[in-house]
Amino acid sequence: MVATQAASASPAPHSPPATTKVSARKVNLWYGEKQALFDVELDVYENEVTAFIGPSGCGKSTFLRCLNRMNDTIAICRIQGDIRLDGQDIYDKGIDVVQLRARVGMVFQKPNPFPKSIYDNVAYGPRIHGLAANKAELDEIVETSLRGAALWNEVADRLDQPGLGLSGGQQQRLCIARAIAVSPEVILMDEPCSALDPIATAHVEELIEELRDRYTIIIVTHNMQQAARVSQRTAFFHLGKLIELSPTDRIFTSPEHQMTQDYITGRFG
């Protein structure tokens, strides 16, 4: 008798019962006349890293930006569907977008520190959100955030120096420190390592692994090996549609869909 079974389709070992942090249903999005997302439906689990992969223009970044309403800033952008954070509709009229973006932080492709000191870069968010009652508390938040971003040991003695004076990899970790300073629940990362060298990339990947204990992370990446290394589940997008969302070890050894296979093995187009 020959029986087959799925190779390790089991959930990630660290989280027996997965809690849904973000859920999206029937999300459609248009830039003017052009539709960029088609009926995207997926769940993101708490304390997991979910990777979004797909060719340029597939909608992965667009979808990522829906999750903290960054697309609101684009005038011609129109969105339909249902996106929930902890079950709460984030496009509800009663939602405070500034508050939402504090809960759902973001790190961009190019490190973009403010033209301010290292200290002020991190202190900026807590200040505007009124998270610290006094200077001592703010100092504490800055230190904790910089430690959390694995940057403290490198900058502790020069917090008053400009953030832009740091190396690219350090700048990116500074941006991560800035993102976590407001105690977000979800961190969105849009190709956070594509402008970094391999060593700086390794630092950020190491950091992602640590951050997973406390945050839910969604990372868009063009680097397939990076998605394989850092994420527990991977979503493959193509032409604005979600093609496949599977456990990462499954998607990179034996994906379900032909298109996923073609993309990750370099057989596209």
Add this chain to the structure above:
Amino acid sequence: MQDPNEAMQRRHTVSSFDQELTDLTNQIVQMGAHAERQIALALKALVERDDELAEQVIEGDKAVDRLEEEIDQHAIRMLATRQPMAVDLRVIAMSLKLSNDLERISDYAKSIAKRSRRLSSAPQLKPLVTIPHMASLVQAMLKDVLDAYIDRNAEKAMEVWHRDQAVDDQYNSLFRELITFILEDPRTTSTAIDLLFVAKNVERMGDHATNIAEKIHYMVHGVQINRPRSGQP
């Protein structure tokens, strides 16, 4: 579910990657052909009591070892340079395993050749029937499983997998027969044991052919085969 064969035949954007995969497949096939030949010659040496041919088999094993090294180097270099995913990853990773199975098969042929040199100087215990028959089954299995590998045909590979039972059955019956020889006339012990080892070697070759079949199944479908097969005495 996608068609795995179609997936493997589609071209990569980087065409040199396709060429490397083709080269790797050819290396495995070449090594398989060597291993097949080693079995055939070892059995011929045994049946015809040809010490010179046995020497050739022992010498020929080195070429198979060299091929295994070449395949491993090639596969490891591809892992490093191509960072393969999905079906490509499975093809390359399995080539490392297939080369190992083929190397083991060739080793067993060498062992048979060594026994053959001893057996040729001793009187014949009985006409050699079962062992050549087992060997012909194993040779056919190896040939077919290599064809399945070339075609990326998991079903054909699994058809070979089922055929190993016949080899095991033959081995078990020969085992009992040779024990009877020893019990009836202890002077036959040494020759009977040599024959038993030869039969065991052939039986192990069959096991490696089934291993190859399992690996082809994994290579094509990305799922492991459960193996509830018995057959060991």
